[in-house]
Amino acid sequence: MSLIMTAIAKNIKVALLQFYAGANKAENIKKATDFATKALKQHPDLDLLVLPECFNSPYAVDQFRKYSESIPDGETTKALSQFAKEHGVNVIGGSFPELGDDGNVYNTSLSFDKTGKIVAKHRKVHLFDIDIPGKMTFKESSSLHSGNKATVFDLPGLGRFGLAICYDIRFPELAMIASRSGAGIMCYPGAFNTVTGPRFWTKFGVARAIDNQAYVILCSPARNPNGGYQAYGHSMVVDPNGDVVVEAGHNEQIVYAELDPSVEKDARTAIPLSTQRRFDIYHDVSVDAKKGAL
């Protein structure tokens, strides 16, 4: 018996819905379902739809609370659940601002199986607090609270997924946890920007794919011609060898890919990282972490 595990159950046909959000929340939700409908019209046999980060709200720290809603009774959750159920399709629902029971606001991603059931909820763990002098300052923590767990889940018939949001991708640990738990696909709804996007977006997609010999899905909002936060776009799928399978431009569009379990199996068989790991050496990398060390 092969020791190499493949975490994808079948060929998975996926669509990445790259669109931007405007000021009207109801219109943003409708746009999401319109894009989803269009994708299914073009490819009725799709298994999975993926939406971008923060798809029902402008990406602005002073707006998140206004657009936030509770889960599962908020309008965004209901719309996505209903769409998944009506069309019998799995949905990784980008992210949107969640109003938690504790009164705090989170950047949260929900996934739905094809019966419309919520099968995963990830609250962004690492908040985007950066200051690049003269170029960009952003402080998500001024209005958002962070999540406190890594997210791994199964979509029945498709396989095991890891889920994280945007800036989370810079911390390889979340993808490692998912992969060590048997995930074969790592998905990041993410809104990189025109400063850090060109430099880092593709590299992170490729890095996480190679690290874990897993498919990586990145789904971004499109760039908004009416100003505000300028997302990088370039939604993409990267295969377990680090090859980019499909990549969008920066305008609104839908891109399609097929995830093939044999590609993952071949990658993992050819270079058998999973049987060569030395957990005796790096069983817990946090143990010796020193204050101020990377």
Ligand SMILES: O=C(O)CCC(=O)C(=O)O
């Ligand atoms: O990591 C980056 O460069 C961008 C992250 C980001 O835009 C976000 O977390 O929303």
